Amino acid sequence: MNQKNSLQSIAGRVGVSVTTVSRVLSGQAEKYRISQKTVALVREEAARSHYTPNLLAQGLRTQQTRTIGVTVPGIENPFFSTLASIVINLLQNKGYHTLLADSLESPREEEQILRMFEARQVDGIVAVPVARQPDLHEQIARQIPLVLIDRYFDHTVLPYVCNDNVVGARMAVEYLLDRGRRRILAVQGVHDALPNRERVRGLRSVLEGRPDASFDIVGEAFSVEDGYASTLHAFRPGRDSGTADSPLAYDAVFAFSSTLLLGTINALRELGIRVPGDISLISYDNNGFLDFMDPPVTHIAQPMRESCQLAVDTLLGLIASRHSGAPDPAPLQRLIPPKLIIRSSC
Amino acid sequence: MNQKNSLQSIAGRVGVSVTTVSRVLSGQAEKYRISQKTVALVREEAARSHYTPNLLAQGLRTQQTRTIGVTVPGIENPFFSTLASIVINLLQNKGYHTLLADSLESPREEEQILRMFEARQVDGIVAVPVARQPDLHEQIARQIPLVLIDRYFDHTVLPYVCNDNVVGARMAVEYLLDRGRRRILAVQGVHDALPNRERVRGLRSVLEGRPDASFDIVGEAFSVEDGYASTLHAFRPGRDSGTADSPLAYDAVFAFSSTLLLGTINALRELGIRVPGDISLISYDNNGFLDFMDPPVTHIAQPMRESCQLAVDTLLGLIASRHSGAPDPAPLQRLIPPKLIIRSSC
């Protein structure tokens, strides 16, 4: 610490009161009729001493911090780091800064994080929730504007912007059926996660109406390792070993995320199974690299940027309306339809 | 806002002073000999009312926020989002939270961010710098512990942990030469960025001593689009069109990052150039997906996790030592050697 640098110190050096310095530096000089001369002196001294306002004090006094808390269930997962990136950039453009935290798929960790956001007096929260019940989020949302993204709760009053996972999964499965595939292996992630549950629901809703088709669902986590292990296990010899003309247990694999996909590809390669020769491959998620794989992978793409934009706009809207004393508008709850991007893996 | 919830309100409801409540809740009850009964009453009321301390006020008073500022030059770049992810998780384990900001490769934006960190009284800063000169960073570092990562400044007193890019680039080029390649195209990123300059230096230092080899360097930014455009342009007909037995201008491409690599692959594919048949391909950066490409890509891997760990440890060490009043230790300045990971793209 060189020397302290506050309104007080500037006031002392210039020879005016703290009030005056505050008014000058917050651009309220004319409103309070501070003379040109004083304004100049204060400005000069502030610049000379490299004055930086203390945002803690400012936040304490004004009750706003221009900080948004963002929590995701696994920041090392490219899907969430992309989501966080986009949100951060959008917020930065609006003059907000971001506290980014990782709940690691743990509701307990998530609770810590939300309480921390509350304690830090953030102006708003963007959350990919991991809790099963909305109670905590709803409680927090009574104090602080909050929007959910990518995951939501059934029957909640909280605003959310999510991918329509039921529809996405149906699209994927129907496409596989159209291509003549009948024995489908789904590689899923975290069972409890809502997107995962809905993808399973979408898949079931199509396949259970098709007596000519069969399927299995394996997997535990949204990771490359888990995708690899589950796929390997599902194809291991000794299991149901397919039909006469096809020695494989499945003729299509549907990976529920692009991380899982990487694991699956690794496993298939190790097993000597060719894509799309021996088997079809389709994935959820749109990572840039899908088009560069061997072969390029057909996938269900979700419009990330638009979803993030919508979530951020909603949040900022909530902040503005709460600040103006108006009652909260009806919560925006949106399911964004995904798109099927056809490549050459089926 | 339901009702306010502060030490004051609890004190009022329990019938003791703010001081006492503060002492109980900060675990200093016995140090100040608060009676068991009072402790119980206060604890109960705090729990009942869901008390959350106001960290702004606390930070203002105690001069520490348990917040670390992290700035990177492009959070949407997988390299930096991975770096940020790792740092965030490491910090979270140590009880610190992270303000993450994106300088977008702009020194002006970077200055804003650093000043913002200062204003928010962060306890420390992890920066991937974009400025050409260290002045601002050094000025800030006099107030707040700061460590650089991935990029650094020549002749600076600031601590840093970086990849040894000169060595990495030499390894890549020497490997290409070993495989018999002689006409090398380097696809670079942001010219001013230190890692880029050093990779160029490493490359030159090898190739300029080899009269039998030639090279070109193209590219402007670390993006997929730029990699695509630069590669396409470099191979376009009308340019130097190679030797008699090889119609291509180059027999190897060295992409300076995995984003550039994706662009390059796209371009080569469009041009009908086969890897590794017609040309060798090598990349800097170790993204998980490199092994899953067509073909798996040989690359120079940097030990990200170890570097981040070292940077974070250094930073926390600085914070601790500054807090204890000791003078800063000699700055840790480390260049981490990268590794050559051989796959089948050469």
Place this chain on the structure above:
DNA sequence: TCTTTTTGCGCAATCGTTTGCGCAATTCTA
């Protein structure tokens, strides 16, 4: 010359914590 108006600025409370110092009431010692 004596009010009224305008100009230019400061007082002091407030936001929610933490902490050095001190002071009653109780218990112990002699």
Place this chain on the structure above:
DNA sequence: TAGAATTGCGCAAACGATTGCGCAAAAAGA
């Protein structure tokens, strides 16, 4: 039973900013 020691807690001043209210001096009006 008086004095000393201990127990249990509160006062008030910080931390650095914002803001409603008000007040003196100068200018304008009568």
